[in-house]
Amino acid sequence: MIDNPKITDPEKEKRKIKCVKKMKEIMTSYYIDAKTAVQNNKKVAWITSGGPVEPLIAMDIIPVYPENHGAMIGAGKMGADLCSKAEDMGYSRDLCSYARADIAASPINGGPIGGLPKPDMLVCSNNICGTVVKWYEIQARYYNVPLFIFDTPFIHSEPSPEALKYVKRQMGEYITFLEEHSGRSLNHDRMKEAGILAIRAQNLWQEILDTAANRPAPMTAFDAFFHLALIVTLRGTSTVVDYYTELLAELKERISLGIGMVPEEKYRLLWDNLPVWYRTRWLSDKLSSHRASLVADTYTSAWCGTTHLYDENNILESMAVAYSSVYLNISIDRMYEIIRGMIFKYGINGMIMHSNRSCKPYSFGQYDLQKMIMKNLKIPVLIIEADMVDERAFSESQTETRIDAFMETLASG
Amino acid sequence: MITAGIDIGSITTKAAILRDGEILGTRVGFTGYNAGSAGTAVYLGLMKELGLDESSVKAIVSTGYGRNSVKFATKAVTEITCHAAGAHLLSPGIKSIIDIGGQDSKAILLGPDGRVRDFAMNDKCAAGTGRFLEVMARALEIDLDEFGEASLKSDTPAVISSICTVFAESEVISLISRGDSRENIIAGIHESVASRVTALARRVNIADPVMMTGGVAKNIGLVTALEKKLNMKLIISEHAQVNGAIGAAQIAAGIVV
Incomplete structure (x- = not known):
């Protein structure tokens, strides 16, 4: 008998990002640490993706992100099942699928990693949406743990002096909350160190995303969706800085070797909103078949869009301002300016907006943005309807027709 | 060839x-x-x-x-x-198309060479599609081919406020039980579809001359309602x-x- 070795396509192998394996190891070890926190006498805080995590890192409290867990549930195609369980519990189908999946996973330890570790406290910032407040209140009652809400007023044009004072004041209250519930006091040197590491990680993340400005793009937004997990979950630690340094070096090498992620890249597209987690492979293949590379997105870049607001010498207060100024907490006019900048930076030919049934603050206003972009920048914009986690809100044939027609129009234009 | x-x-x-x-x-x-x-x-x-x-x-x-x-x-x-x-x-002079198919309705803006300049399609819901009309015809127990002519006999079109096919169907059933005439209900259904499609057409800024294509173009009642809402004449080919x-x-x- 002749051994039947696994056949690999050398072309495809060449295009794979090598660091990925290490990234998976980091995430595995992070979740092992989190799930064994009790045995190691460590506290766990659940925190929203846009919440100020650096003080947790400085105080050795393990941050756990239900939203990252939601993405894993979506990518693992477990979303529809958990969402319908939440509906059986009485939650509306109109509620965010991250919230539904998380609420339903809690009592049954559902999801791909057998549930998240029980929290000792919850930290919620409404800079990304209003849903998180109610969602975290529900979980605070369910786990019977304290909840801190970092309230960030919406920024229409510029933040008012009162709003700035208000968010800065809350940082102090936040630290008091953490000290009270962890039984430890904050070491300000460690706080500064975590802050500096977070700034470095964000700058590196921006540099990584910017490599896609190169033609052909050495990575796509699909790679960014995957690598995003680190800046979300571990910012403030040296792990992220080390890994992103390595990833950046690999991407620069790909640029020097002319390795693009999409074979014969011809069109460069921009993505808006969260990924359709259970269909990233399908969408990636679909776009590749049209020689289209999704070179940038407004989602993953949200984790490095406010770096300029940080001040190393006044970490806590500057952090408060930065967290208040994130992408989803600003007006459509400011979002448009960011998108416009990206269209020029990455040499964009067309834009795909995911009208995400779950994420109201992200999806609301997309039709206005579409008009502004098409009229002022002459860039075609396609809107597709789906949901980030709940597969029941996705229709393949409808989405396919819209994307195919959009690409045919781009190709003939 | x-x-x-x-x-x-x-x-x-x-x-x-x-x-x-x-x-x-x-x-x-x-x-x-x-x-x-x-x-x-x-x-x-x-x-x-x-x-x-x-x-x-x-x-x-x-x-x-x-x-x-x-x-x-x-x-x-x-x-x-x-x-x-x-x-x-x-x-060859057509500048825009309205196509109502079974599952999708769409508005297409053409360039002078017949290439697509822009298009808009309905969202995931079936309202404003051929399937919507089929469901309504079933509820009203009338052949879809007679739908168009019937609505032209309407004196006061009924108001169908729901945009969802399922809800609109139950709305139609309550109109039937209220004793509204079939003609008026059908005319109301056509107005509701015409509003949805007009919104799509406005999204791409459709320009005259407009051609309507798809099987639904055979429905004179809907064509009339659409022309009124759009304030434009629709060109309908025998090959629609x-x-x-x-x-x-x-x-x-x-x-x-």
Whole structure:
């Protein structure tokens, strides 16, 4: 008998990002640490993706992100099942699928990693949406743990002096909350160190995303969706800085070797909103078949869009301002300016907006943005309807027709 | 050169054969549960009717929802591009198209060469589609072919406020039980579809002259309601239902793409 070795396509192998394996190891070890926190006498805080995590890192409290867990549930195609369980519990189908999946996973330890570790406290910032407040209140009652809400007023044009004072004041209250519930006091040197590491990680993340400005793009937004997990979950630690340094070096090498992620890249597209987690492979293949590379997105870049607001010498207060100024907490006019900048930076030919049934603050206003972009920048914009986690809100044939027609129009234009 | 277009929609399958831009014949059949075999059956039926041999066809373009299930097609192209090509062939001055199909309604803006400049499609919901009209016809126990004429006899169109097909159906049933006339209810249904489609048309800034394509173009009541809402005259070709297939055959000839 002749051994039947696994056949690999050398072309495809060449295009794979090598660091990925290490990234998976980091995430595995992070979740092992989190799930064994009790045995190691460590506290766990659940925190929203846009919440100020650096003080947790400085105080050795393990941050756990239900939203990252939601993405894993979506990518693992477990979303529809958990969402319908939440509906059986009485939650509306109109509620965010991250919230539904998380609420339903809690009592049954559902999801791909057998549930998240029980929290000792919850930290919620409404800079990304209003849903998180109610969602975290529900979980605070369910786990019977304290909840801190970092309230960030919406920024229409510029933040008012009162709003700035208000968010800065809350940082102090936040630290008091953490000290009270962890039984430890904050070491300000460690706080500064975590802050500096977070700034470095964000700058590196921006540099990584910017490599896609190169033609052909050495990575796509699909790679960014995957690598995003680190800046979300571990910012403030040296792990992220080390890994992103390595990833950046690999991407620069790909640029020097002319390795693009999409074979014969011809069109460069921009993505808006969260990924359709259970269909990233399908969408990636679909776009590749049209020689289209999704070179940038407004989602993953949200984790490095406010770096300029940080001040190393006044970490806590500057952090408060930065967290208040994130992408989803600003007006459509400011979002448009960011998108416009990206269209020029990455040499964009067309834009795909995911009208995400779950994420109201992200999806609301997309039709206005579409008009502004098409009229002022002459860039075609396609809107597709789906949901980030709940597969029941996705229709393949409808989405396919819209994307195919959009690409045919781009190709003939 | 002889070329063919096969348009497999969610309700009907259409085929068209062209010789150098001249329509030799068209055919319509139901799609049923097997899109691929419906495509083959309608295509071969048309070939037989025209007395043509398969080897005489130089290229075949498939389109519509079942476009990828026609294994013998030279290329699959979306119905948006095909409708544009078809309308441009039938009437070269056309600047916009409104197409109401079984599952999708769309507004397409054309360039002077018949290429698509912009398009908008309905969201995931079935309201404003051919399927919506089918559901309503069933609730009203009237043949869809009589729908258009019936609504023209309406004196006061009923108001259908719901945009959801399922809710609109129950709204229609309560109108029936209230004793509203069938004609007025149908006219109300047409106005509701016309509003949805007009919103799509406005999104792409449709320009005159506008052609309406798709099987629903045969419905005079809806056409009238749409013309009123849009404040534009709609051009309806005798080939409206098979326009996508004609465009596909035209693309196959390499004239447009």
